[in-house]
Amino acid sequence: MSDDPPQRLQPVDLRGVLHYVPQFRDQTFVIALDGSVVAHENFPNIVTDIAVLKSLAIRVILVHGIGKQLKRLAGETNTAISDAYGSGPTDEPTLKLAMRAAGEVGHLIDGRLQQNGLTSVEAGLARAVPVGLVGGIDHLQTGKLDKVDLDLLERLMGRDTVPVFGPVLFDRDGDSLRVNSDLLASELAVRLGASKLIYLTPHPGLIAGGEVHRNIPAEELDALLQKTEDGIDERLASKARHAHEALRRGVPRAHILDGRVDGCLLIEIFDKVGLGTMIHANDYQQIRSAKKRDLEALHGIIRNAARTEALRYRTRQSLEENLGHFFVYEVDGSLIGCVSLVPLDDSGVAELGAVLVQPFYQGKGVGKKLVEYSLKQAKERDYHKVIALSTQTSSFFTEVCGFTNGSVDELPPARRQAYDESGRNSRVLVKVLD
Ligand SMILES: CC(C)(COP(=O)(O)OP(=O)(O)OC[C@H]1O[C@@H](n2cnc3c(N)ncnc32)[C@H](O)[C@@H]1OP(=O)(O)O)[C@@H](O)C(=O)NCCC(=O)NCCS
Structure with a gap:
C-alpha cells in the first residue's frame, strides 16, 4: 500500500475552470470518438466528462467510428472487407458488417450516456449521398454528409440530451451508406458553427516527424502534412486533414487527443497547458x-x-x-x-x-x-x-x-x-x- 496522502481537490482547480464557464456556455463542441476509444477501458470516464461538459451548458454532439469493431467482425466472420474506415470503397459485405459494428458501438455509447443521466438521440437527423467516383474509382456504398436537420437538432440539444451520429447514414431512398467519421465530424462542426472539433484517438496527439505537436496554427498544419505525411500515421493524418478543412471553413479550434488517458477532455479544455494537439485558426486570417x-x-x-x-x-x-x-x-x-x-x-x-x-x-x-x-x-x-x-x-x-x-x-x-x-x-x- 502506498503511504502517499490522498490527493485533495485544489480550490484553484475550480477557480481556473470558472474562468472558462461563461466562455463556453451554449457553445457547441463536436466530439469524434474512434471505435477503438469506445472499446477502451477509459471510455466510461470520457462519458462522465461529457456529462460534466453538459452540466456547464456546453452543447455536445458525438460522432463515432467503427474501424476496430469492423475489423474484428471481419475476422470473426472471415469476410474480406473492401475498406475499414469509410474513406475507400464500401462493397455490400463490408456495408453489412459496418451496420452491425455501428449498432454495437452506438449501443455501447447509449448505455454509458444513460448511466450518466443523459439521453442519446440519433436516427434521421442526417442524410448522406454516395461519394461516387473518386480518382476514377467507384466508391460504391461509401457516402458523405448531405443534409442535416439543423432545426430539429437545435430543438433536441436540451440539457440532458446528446445527439449521436454513427458512420452509417441513410440516403434519400432509405438505403444505407458508410461514411468516414472524421469527415462527418468535421462537416457537422462546420454546419453547426461549433467552437471546437475534438478527435479522441488512441494516440497522444498529432505525431509528425517523431514528435507530438502541441499547438499548431492552421496554416502551419498544411505545410506539416505535406512535408512529413509519410511519417504521420494515416488515421491521424485523416483527422488532421479534416480538422484543417473545418478551420478553413470557420471552426476556430480543433483538438486531437489521447482518448485512453483519464481526464483527457477536461484537461485539454480547462487546463491552459492542455494535453494533446490543438490546431487553431489564425485569429485574423478571416x-x-x-x-x-x-x-x-x-x-x-x-x-x-x-x-x-x-x-x-x-x-x-x-x-x-x-x-x-x-x-x-x-x-x-x-x-x-x-x-x-x-x-x-x-x-x-x-x-x-x-x-x-x-x-x-x-x-x-x-x-x-x-x-x-x-x-x-x-x-x-x-x-x-x-x-x-x-x-x-x-x-x-x-x-x-x-x-x-x-x-x-x-x-x-x-x-x-x-x-x-x-x-x-x-x-x-x-x-x-x-
Ligand atoms: C454587438 C455585436 C457586434 C457583438 O458581436 P458578437 O460577435 O456577438 O460579440 P462577441 O461574441 O465577440 O462577444 C463577446 C462579448 O460581448 C458581449 N456582447 C455581445 N453583444 C453585446 C451587446 N449588444 N451589448 C453588450 N455586450 C454584448 C457578449 O456577451 C460577450 O461577452 P462575454 O465575452 O463576457 O461572454 C453583435 O452582437 C451585433 O452585430 N449586434 C448588432 C449590431 C450592433 O448593435 N452593433 C453595434 C453598433 S455600435
Whole structure:
C-alpha cells in the first residue's frame, strides 16, 4: 500500500475552470470518438466528462467510428472487407458488417450516456449521398454528409440530451451508406458553427516527424502534412486533414487527443497547458479590407441591422464611397461581419463604427475580434485615440473591448455637428492607444 496522502481537490482547480464557464456556455463542441476509444477501458470516464461538459451548458454532439469493431467482425466472420474506415470503397459485405459494428458501438455509447443521466438521440437527423467516383474509382456504398436537420437538432440539444451520429447514414431512398467519421465530424462542426472539433484517438496527439505537436496554427498544419505525411500515421493524418478543412471553413479550434488517458477532455479544455494537439485558426486570417465585390453583401447586412436601430443605415452609395474604411470578416466565402475605421481629422483620432456580426455568428467572439483588429490597424496607422458611438451596445465596448465612457466634447467639430444633427444621442466611448 502506498503511504502517499490522498490527493485533495485544489480550490484553484475550480477557480481556473470558472474562468472558462461563461466562455463556453451554449457553445457547441463536436466530439469524434474512434471505435477503438469506445472499446477502451477509459471510455466510461470520457462519458462522465461529457456529462460534466453538459452540466456547464456546453452543447455536445458525438460522432463515432467503427474501424476496430469492423475489423474484428471481419475476422470473426472471415469476410474480406473492401475498406475499414469509410474513406475507400464500401462493397455490400463490408456495408453489412459496418451496420452491425455501428449498432454495437452506438449501443455501447447509449448505455454509458444513460448511466450518466443523459439521453442519446440519433436516427434521421442526417442524410448522406454516395461519394461516387473518386480518382476514377467507384466508391460504391461509401457516402458523405448531405443534409442535416439543423432545426430539429437545435430543438433536441436540451440539457440532458446528446445527439449521436454513427458512420452509417441513410440516403434519400432509405438505403444505407458508410461514411468516414472524421469527415462527418468535421462537416457537422462546420454546419453547426461549433467552437471546437475534438478527435479522441488512441494516440497522444498529432505525431509528425517523431514528435507530438502541441499547438499548431492552421496554416502551419498544411505545410506539416505535406512535408512529413509519410511519417504521420494515416488515421491521424485523416483527422488532421479534416480538422484543417473545418478551420478553413470557420471552426476556430480543433483538438486531437489521447482518448485512453483519464481526464483527457477536461484537461485539454480547462487546463491552459492542455494535453494533446490543438490546431487553431489564425485569429485574423478571416478579417480583411473590404473589396468592391463585397459591396452588395455589406449593404445587405447593414440594411438588415439598421432595421432594429442597432446600427445607422448607410446608403449603397455612401458605402461605395467609404469602402476603403471597412474591414470584413469572411467565413467560407461568406461575409459574416464588418467594422469601419474612419479618420475624423488630422489629429490622430479615428472613429470605429458599423461593428456588425450576422445573427447566426453572434456570441462566438467575432465582434470582439473585429474590434481588436481595427484597434491594431489604428495603431499601425499612428492614431492615438479611437472613438465609438453607440446607442445600444455601449457595454460591449466598455466591458468586452476596453473602451471607457467619454464625452461629446471629444469629437472634432465637424463630427460633433453631425452627432448633434443625428438626434441619436449615442454614448461616446473612447479607447486611447498607447
Ligand atoms: C454587438 C455585436 C457586434 C457583438 O458581436 P458578437 O460577435 O456577438 O460579440 P462577441 O461574441 O465577440 O462577444 C463577446 C462579448 O460581448 C458581449 N456582447 C455581445 N453583444 C453585446 C451587446 N449588444 N451589448 C453588450 N455586450 C454584448 C457578449 O456577451 C460577450 O461577452 P462575454 O465575452 O463576457 O461572454 C453583435 O452582437 C451585433 O452585430 N449586434 C448588432 C449590431 C450592433 O448593435 N452593433 C453595434 C453598433 S455600435
